[in-house]
Amino acid sequence: SCKSFQERYDSNNDASVQYYALPSGAVRIFAPQHGLEVQYDGTGVKVLAENSYRSRLQGLCGDFDTEPANDFVTPKNCNVENPRVFAAHYAIDEKCGDLAKEMKSSSSQGQCLNNKPQYDNYIPDEQLSNKQIFPRN
Known part of the structure; x- marks a missing residue:
């Protein structure tokens, strides 16, 4: 018979990981x-992490800093736009399927975007020079 709930314990006999099927059929690892x-x-896959992990993660699920614009950062700290190219950077080895191998090979030639934030003026300079933005009392 197959148990639906499993636990693994650490050296202090505390549960270090639990895994089981949810009523929906999904598997939960905790x-x-x-x-x-x-x-x-x-x-x-849905990954949930405590707030103590904020901005301390990197990988396929992003960096957990609430800023989606920088979630596609590769292991070499390169920001890419294409999700397939991004995922290919995390392909483990040559045992992966043909598509993964091809994407990993092409990912090394992908464009690395500037990781620095880019700012735009929301008020054109010509409007700033002729108008008083904050009225004086």
């Missing part, structure tokens, strides 16, 4: 000591 949870439903 590491309570680390504040991490992963859910997989067969088509997608």
